[in-house]
Structures are given as structure tokens and as C-alpha cells.
Amino acid sequence: MMHKPTRRMPVINQFGLFPVRVSGVRRLSEHFVRISLAGPSLHHAVNEISDGTGDTVDAYIKLFVPPCGAPGPVDFPLNETWRHDFMARDEAERGAMRTYTVRNSRLVPESTVAPLDVGFRPNEAADTSVLERVLPEGLIPEIDIDFVLHADASGHMGPGASWAAAAREGDAISFLAPLRENNLWSSYNPAEAKRLIVAVDETAVPAALSVVRSLSPGVRADVLLEVPGERDVLDDDVCQFSEVLAHLPEVRVHWLPRGCDGFAPIRGQRLQRCLREVMGVPQPEALPVAGCTPVQDAGGRPDEESEFVWGLAANPGDTYVFIAGESAMIKTLRRICVNEAGIDKSAISFMGYFKSGRAES
Numbered sequence: 001m002m003h004k005p006t007r008r009m010p011v012i013n014q015f016g017l018f019p020v021r022v023s024g025v026r027r028l029s030e031h032f033v034r035i036s037l038a039g040p041s042l043h044h045a046v047n048e049i050s051d052g053t054g055d056t057v058d059a060y061i062k063l064f065v066p067p068c069g070a071p072g073p074v075d076f077p078l079n080e081t082w083r084h085d086f087m088a089r090d091e092a093e094r095g096a097m098r099t100y101t102v103r104n105s106r107l108v109p110e111s112t113v114a115p116l117d118v119g120f121r122p123n124e125a126a127d128t129s130v131l132e133r134v135l136p137e138g139l140i141p142e143i144d145i146d147f148v149l150h151a152d153a154s155g156h157m158g159p160g161a162s163w164a165a166a167a168r169e170g171d172a173i174s175f176l177a178p179l180r181e182n183n184l185w186s187s188y189n190p191a192e193a194k195r196l197i198v199a200v201d202e203t204a205v206p207a208a209l210s211v212v213r214s215l216s217p218g219v220r221a222d223v224l225l226e227v228p229g230e231r232d233v234l235d236d237d238v239c240q241f242s243e244v245l246a247h248l249p250e251v252r253v254h255w256l257p258r259g260c261d262g263f264a265p266i267r268g269q270r271l272q273r274c275l276r277e278v279m280g281v282p283q284p285e286a287l288p289v290a291g292c293t294p295v296q297d298a299g300g301r302p303d304e305e306s307e308f309v310w311g312l313a314a315n316p317g318d319t320y321v322f323i324a325g326e327s328a329m330i331k332t333l334r335r336i337c338v339n340e341a342g343i344d345k346s347a348i349s350f351m352g353y354f355k356s357g358r359a360e361s
Helices: 040-044 082-088 159-166 202-214 269-279 327-340
Strands: 015-027 032-038 060-065 096-109 139-148 172-178 195-200 220-227 251-257 319-326 348-354
Touching: 015 040, 032 159, 040 139, 060 159, 096 159, 096 202, 139 159, 139 202, 195 202, 195 269, 202 220, 202 319, 202 348, 220 269, 251 269, 269 327, 319 327, 327 348
Parallel strands: 195 220, 195 319, 220 251, 319 348
Antiparallel strands: 015 032, 015 172, 032 139, 060 096, 060 172, 096 139
């Protein structure tokens, strides 16, 4: 059976804004860079982060990227209308909010990180009694975030990638995360499924790798990872799951670099073909860039929800599908699962992290 992280009873509206400093920068490949973030405020974050266990599966945070040229961290009141108030301001003034996966966490010596002038800010509705625990003496939490330095056709990178490309140790930034004793923010929910299919582009590779690390013997899984090129196939020093895979004979990891093996460097084409292969459905004569057939219900009628780009599986059953990445690509992969492979929509979690050519927060 699958290993499932410990889940606590959810507490409504328990989150905070955490100011941190960059404590490490490591280039993982041509397009991936790992940024480590540390600070005493992280001790108030959800347990898997604050305790430094590294036991996170598809755990995401909301990173607040400072405006171009401005020092971090971004700070503002977390009242009931914070999101509306934040988004109502001009991006050049407020910066940007982006979603990223926590890759690892650990405890490090407090002396390695310079103090911050801005303190931790819980949301106004938070029960601050969960914040009374004292930090281990001389230690603070540190997390890793893996960024993709991807650009559009003109070479322009979005705010998150631009910040990561220029990040240096000591830089300050802030992010939103749940408080101690709360659930992780996560879209991964396989329930008791014995068959798992994960299909992602490079923006969701960190989430997919955390899923692999969580698996236990007895699960049959195919993990499809499309990346920009051959130099972005990450080695085990980065992935950290060779020992895990040695005990998982029915788990296969498929690295799919674009522009290789006869494929054009078009996002999603290799994922489409590999997804059909592992699901055992016929390949089309030609692969479209994006699907044009809407998801259908059991009676062959178009599904009016087919344009939604974020949804969680409600009833995985024996098979669970997790797909994430660029929004148009996600719609295409979901259509293959439902229309061609006959997977029930309720067994699919799908997350459109961004839309090509348009920034989203």
C-alpha cells in the first residue's frame, strides 16, 4: 500500500506570512536552480516544515516576489480581504505571488542566517496558541524550493524565475504557508489507489519527485517527467530516490526531454505520447500542440467543467492520476485520461500552474 503522510484535522484560516533569507543557491541543471530559505519564523509553520523532517508530499507555499529592484521581504496585513487588497495594487508596486513546492526541509544552525527586520505575521483569524512552542536551542528551520528558469519565446522570464536567477545568499523574501498543527497545502490525494500515474512538465517536477519519495512497496506507478532538454534530466544526487526505487519494482520513472528522440521541442508532445503508452491507448497519426476535443461524460456529452484548470480527485478508487504544469497542456492530458483511457474524472487531480503567455498568481 502507499505511504501517506500524517494528516491532522484541518483548522480553518490558520496561516501566516513568513519572512526568510536565502541561505543557499545551487544550480541543479541548465534550467533548474535550488534556493534554500531559512529563518526563525519558520518554526511557526506547518509541522513538516518547522520540524525539519523533509517529509512533505506536493506541499506548496505562496511566494511573494518583491517588485523589480526592490528589497524584500514583502509585508502586509493578513486581514479578511488581504488577497483582494494585494491583487488590487499595481504589480510594479506590490510584486507578484507565485505557487512553489517545498522540496526538502531541515534544521540548521541559527548563526548561519542574518536576522531580519520584519517579523512573522499570522493572519488575523489565527489561534496564536499554536505558536507558543520554543525553538530548539541554536537551530532554525530551512527549506528548499526548486525553481525552473523558463522563458517565453522572446527570452523573458516571469517574476519568480527572474528572482531565482538573480538570488544570492542573504536576500530576503516572504511566503504564505499554514501554521503548526494544520494540514499541508497539497493537491496530492491518492486515497487507497493501487495504480498511480503522474504526468508533469518541468514546473511540477519538484512535486512529482516528492510523490516518488513517498511511495511504498505494493504500488504500481508510472511517473512521467517532461523537461526542457537532456541537460535537465536530474541525477540521483538531486532526486534522492534511488534507494527508494530499489524497493519499488513496479514504479517506473520516465524522463522526457523535449526536442529529443524525434520529437519537436514543443511542450506536452512527449507527455501525450508517453501517457497514451502507459495507459495502453492508441497513438494518433499526428500529435496536436493542444487538445481540441472537450472532456466528455459517460454519455458522450461535453463536460461543461472541461475548461477548469485546477481540480482535486474526489474518489480515486483503484487508479489515481496526478497531472500538473502549463494549463493548456493539462487540459489535453486530462482529455486523454477521460476520453481515451476511460478514467473517471473523480480519480484525477489536475493543476494548471500557469498559462503560456500570461502571468497568473
